Amino acid sequence: MTTTNEIAEKLATEHGLTKVQSKTIVEAVFAAVTAAATSGAETSIPGFGKFKIKDTPEREARNPATGATIIVAAAKKLTFAPAKALKDALNG
Numbered sequence: 001m002t003t004t005n006e007i008a009e010k011l012a013t014e015h016g017l018t019k020v021q022s023k024t025i026v027e028a029v030f031a032a033v034t035a036a037a038t039s040g041a042e043t044s045i046p047g048f049g050k051f052k053i054k055d056t057p058e059r060e061a062r063n064p065a066t067g068a069t070i071i072v073a074a075a076k077k078l079t080f081a082p083a084k085a086l087k088d089a090l091n092g
Contacts, residue, residue: 004030037078049082 008023015022033051036043043051058074082090 045083047083047085049080049086052079052081053077054079 004026005023008019008026011017011022011025012019017025033043037051037053040053042053053076056075056077059072061070061072062068063070
């Protein structure tokens, strides 16, 4: 697992920034993706992938403990589709 601190530390080392500066940059990128997602916009990062919002409709489900049928409310979820370059890097 990689954390935001580890990403920030790597940026600081590779680009001559302080850890505080690089952590601010990393957090700003994640905040921009979050802001786009909450407004319903798609975020595309060339060579990495796309973050999109997908609407999931209301559905019936079953409680496995009791077997009772319940209704799961409609919701929005964030999906990620990797770019071809990332898929190739993973499978190459």
